[in-house]
Amino acid sequence: MTAAPVTPLRMLSRLLPFVLFLVAWEAMAKSGLIDPRFLPPVEKVASALVDLGASQSFYTDLAVTFGRALGGLALGAAIGIPIGAGMAVSPAIDGFFGPLVKATYSLPKTALIPLLILWLGIGSATNIVAVMLSTLLPFVVYTYHGIAGVPRILVWSARAMGVPPRRLLWKVMLPAAQHAIFTSLRIALGFSFVIAIAAEMIAAHSGIGKLMFIYGESGSYDYMFAAVAAIVALAYVADRITVGLSNRLLRWDDIENRLG
Amino acid sequence: MSAAKIAVEGVSKQFDLGGNPVRALARVDLSISEGEFVSIVGPSGCGKTTLLCMLGGFIATDSGRMLVDGRPITGPGIDRGVVFQEYALFPWLTVFDNIAYGLREKRMPERDVCITAQRYIALIGLSGFERRFPRELSGGMKQRVALARTFAYEPGILLLDEPFGALDAQTREIMQDELLRLCGATRKTVIMVTHDVNEAVYLSDRVCVMSHRPGRIVKEFTIDLDRNANREQVVLSQAYTSIRNAVWLAVRQQVTLHPSHDP
Numbered sequence: 001m002t003a004a005p006v007t008p009l010r011m012l013s014r015l016l017p018f019v020l021f022l023v024a025w026e027a028m029a030k031s032g033l034i035d036p037r038f039l040p041p042v043e044k045v046a047s048a049l050v051d052l053g054a055s056q057s058f059y060t061d062l063a064v065t066f067g068r069a070l071g072g073l074a075l076g077a078a079i080g081i082p083i084g085a086g087m088a089v090s091p092a093i094d095g096f097f098g099p100l101v102k103a104t105y106s107l108p109k110t111a112l113i114p115l116l117i118l119w120l121g122i123g124s125a126t127n128i129v130a131v132m133l134s135t136l137l138p139f140v141v142y143t144y145h146g147i148a149g150v151p152r153i154l155v156w157s158a159r160a161m162g163v164p165p166r167r168l169l170w171k172v173m174l175p176a177a178q179h180a181i182f183t184s185l186r187i188a189l190g191f192s193f194v195i196a197i198a199a200e201m202i203a204a205h206s207g208i209g210k211l212m213f214i215y216g217e218s219g220s221y222d223y224m225f226a227a228v229a230a231i232v233a234l235a236y237v238a239d240r241i242t243v244g245l246s247n248r249l250l251r252w253d254d255i256e257n258r259l260g
Numbered sequence: 261m262s263a264a265k266i267a268v269e270g271v272s273k274q275f276d277l278g279g280n281p282v283r284a285l286a287r288v289d290l291s292i293s294e295g296e297f298v299s300i301v302g303p304s305g306c307g308k309t310t311l312l313c314m315l316g317g318f319i320a321t322d323s324g325r326m327l328v329d330g331r332p333i334t335g336p337g338i339d340r341g342v343v344f345q346e347y348a349l350f351p352w353l354t355v356f357d358n359i360a361y362g363l364r365e366k367r368m369p370e371r372d373v374c375i376t377a378q379r380y381i382a383l384i385g386l387s388g389f390e391r392r393f394p395r396e397l398s399g400g401m402k403q404r405v406a407l408a409r410t411f412a413y414e415p416g417i418l419l420l421d422e423p424f425g426a427l428d429a430q431t432r433e434i435m436q437d438e439l440l441r442l443c444g445a446t447r448k449t450v451i452m453v454t455h456d457v458n459e460a461v462y463l464s465d466r467v468c469v470m471s472h473r474p475g476r477i478v479k480e481f482t483i484d485l486d487r488n489a490n491r492e493q494v495v496l497s498q499a500y501t502s503i504r505n506a507v508w509l510a511v512r513q514q515v516t517l518h519p520s521h522d523p
Binding site for chain 2 (some may be wrong): 153154156157158161162172175176251253255
């Protein structure tokens with residue numbers, strides 16, 4: 001029922017891929033296969049990270065990026081989930097949004113950043129809207145499929161027990177689609193960090209993306225990688241919290257459907 | 261006729277399967293009195309489940325009409341409880357919350373919801389399982405919860421769609437007796453769709469045999485067995501065997517009349 005207990009050996013085996021990754025990095029940097037100026041060895045990145053960790057402004061940048069990612073994500077959910085749900089229950093709404101979704105599905109949303117800069121200027125607004133746009137479609141598509149796939153007999157059962165049609169969405173559709181919606185949240189969460197960083201590189205005065213861009217421009221690759229490592233760690237923690245939360249809320253669901 | 265609890269009058273239904281019109285039901289007539297237990301048996305694909313779903317108000321009729329207490333069926337209603345073969349429990353709700361569902365929809369005070377739900381949980385022998393989710397239950401347990409969920413909010417009519425179809429033979433017999441016990445205590449009007457002739461004869465006051473598609477009722481058997489006798493006495497009795505054979509033969513004729521089973 002529950003996952004196997006985390007023994008020290010299991011912990012080690014989980015860390016192994018990371019250790020091997022760092023060893024390969026170190027070997028690559030030391031061997032001269034890649035110019036060490038462009039690929040700083042692990043210990044230099046680590047010391048840069050310690051250095052960054054000592055400065056207050058680094059945490060401000062992390063918080064700014066985190067806020068933009070989550071702000072855009074929340075907006076994307078607030079707009080995308082209702083659109084997806086509406087499309088699943090109403091042919092008229094599906095007829096309106098369906099073609100738009102299909103047409104824009106493969107468009108890289110980062111391509112819109114230059115336009116967003118024109119409309120919203122440099123700063124958080126552009127960043128948040130860019131994240132919102134890129135997380136919108138996962139929410140729309142997964143919510144749509146989650147609700148469209150709700151077994152008919154669940155709806156019929158609820159109707160037979162007195163649930164009126166206008167309350168079906170709350171009483172049956174959304175609860176039954178929880179799994180799909182949490183999956184979309186996890187996918188969108190990944191997008192949100194990617195887009196927040198990318199947008200900050202070209203359209204912000206603050207944030208980890210901007211910091212990475214400045215360090216990259218000035219050739220301080222050890223600091224650039226340190227900033228990357230910090231945001232990777234932050235995104236990882238956010239992902240684990242999302243998975244933990246969804247597995248807690250979806251404990252009624254089949255184990256094999258849980259997020260990993 | 262006006263005394264009928266449920267009246268089905270000349271009901272027809274046609275479906276569109278990939279551009280091909282398929283006639284599911286052709287002028288079905290059926291009249292059921294209050295407190296009667298009627299089973300509908302027939303070859304697979306004869307439209308018996310369609311008929312039940314129409315009585316449930318989930319599917320509209322093409323022509324003819326269906327009346328409950330003299331009023332036409334226009335949609336689902338809490339006067340008609342439905343139990344499906346696939347149980348249709350809400351997987352995100354516990355056993356308790358599933359059984360309490362219809363009671364809460366009726367705006368019953370939460371204290372009474374608790375008492376009623378607990379009574380039914382005890383009745384189906386699932387005390388201690390209140391906080392379990394459907395996925396943690398066996399097929400038989402799920403079906404008991406589905407029955408209890410429907411009985412709990414006290415619909416006058418029960419519509420059962422192969423309610424024991426997914427159970428093993430032993431569990432099925434236990435559940436059948438449980439259903440008889442629950443029905444006996446509450447005097448329900450029941451319509452059950454099944455492909456199991458033994459089940460139909462054992463449980464029903466009347467068995468209707470439907471024809472191959474397009475379905476209509478071709479034969480009716482009134483079952484007059486001693487309801488106070490236990491299962492062994494009933495099943496081993498001459499009366500049971502002869503009526504069972506007669507029903508089986510009637511269904512058999514419908515199957516052999518149309519040996520080519522279309523999908």
